Amino acid sequence: MKKSTKTILWAGLSMSLFSSLFITSFSKAQEYGNYANDGYNHNSVRPVHESHIMYQKSVWHRISLKQKQNRPFFAAGNEITGLIIDAVKLGIIRPYKNDSLKTRMSQEEFLSNIQIPSDEIQYNDIEEDIFIQENNSVWDDGTGWGTEEEEGVEAQEFYANQLYTLEMKTSVFFDKTRSRMINDIQTISIIIPAEMNPATGLEKTIATFSYKELVQNLFRDNSSAIYYNERNNQAHRNLEEAFDLMLVNGTLIKYANGKDEHIMDMYDDQREALLASQNYQANMIEYESNLWEN
Template identity: 30%
Template sequence: MRRGIGILMLLCLLSVSAWAQYSYNPLALHPVLEDDIMFRRVLTRVINLREKQNRPFAAVGHHIAQEIIWAVDSGYVTAYKYDDERMEVPLSDSTWRFQIAERDEYDTYLDMPMEPSNISVLEITEEIIFDKRRSRMYINILSLALVAPGYNKQAGGMDLYIARFKYKELAEYFRKKYEESNQTRCLWYNPQNNRRHMCLTDAFELRLFSSRIVKISNPDDLFIAQYPELEGNVEAQLYKSREIEYELMEFEHNLWEF
């Protein structure tokens, strides 16, 4: 009898564990129970590493793209195809090598990795959620993609979208290497005080980057640049991006106000 009760309790615990596993976003670094989420929007942002505010992410000898390449090569982080937003099928080793390979002026594949400075754009996908249980807004970066602007010479000099990564894996890798290296790897370079550099994970958590919204979840799954009324009008696209930013800030303010 007792054995039967024990087996029943074990089955209940396993079922609860499985239920809990699927009740959280597995890509979120700070997961919130789905039933507690009152509001969610998914955004895509572009971080230009050549902007002055973003230079600490790409300091000489401490370029974030180089750290990510090392993370993949060492097996700590998995690379996925850029279009694989759910990140379910990893890139093969040969495909990864091709994606990060240096190319000459004739677009010939060279057996050496490209210069990290060519990877001057990061594209992050994040979710903004409001946790009704804690009455708090959370921003979870879900994925990060590396982009080399103008590097896809075979496509007429278009941007090369190298790969997509689970931010949760990157955050854990950045923290691990930062601590193991005595704060000399995976760091956000502090130009004002070289004694106070910061782990890349903390820099992202503190939002120490300048970015522009290029997409917000919508029924047609369109980027802002693809909106019919905005196509070809760069100024209007920038205005729309800023407008979305302010609308989200106002929404959060109103939640607290009322």
């Protein structure tokens, strides 16, 4: 009788534990937008089953939109950074905190990140009929006095053409069913350049975006999402097509490694790090070429 009771208790406990684990895993799968153990990367625009992948490596590139090859992504009035920022404000795109794509960033935090630090705001000359008194009061064109606190200072945001640095995370893998190497873009991050952040002199990430969400919700069938063609204004490319063709050029700054280090952190000399970056990219091209020898 005691043995039977103990068996029932253990069985009940096991079922309860199994149910708890199942519910937890299912909720996490829903939260991150993919299904557990189905073999697909659901952050990919065109997912490939893991059984078809013979080789895979994650790489990160730093992209300067001021570089000549990248200027079509940064045409005046059609800057990719401005397009993305406007989409976030309209609720079309939701940002992430980092490129793991696990934690969403609130719109309030995003708007805070694109504001110019108050001590760096450069104010325009005040018109002659508006002047500041010794008691920090402001004359309001004859309508009355008001303190600066009452008037308030509207926070200024970075202009799109000031945000010319992107970081792109790509999953590079060899698809054995198509017999080719695939550059599967995962994320794009907008970076505040160091020169635009003189308070610290450091770059700062504004937010990270799922490339799949950018394509599906913003780039595709959007006449404003253009890769600008200077030679023929009737033949601008869509941004999705431009990225698919890898028309963007960037510097390799990191590849997946056990210490999660950037290439710059692996070498003492900046020139040596740059050569190592170029050598790593060359080796990846050579690896693909050597697959078909012999």
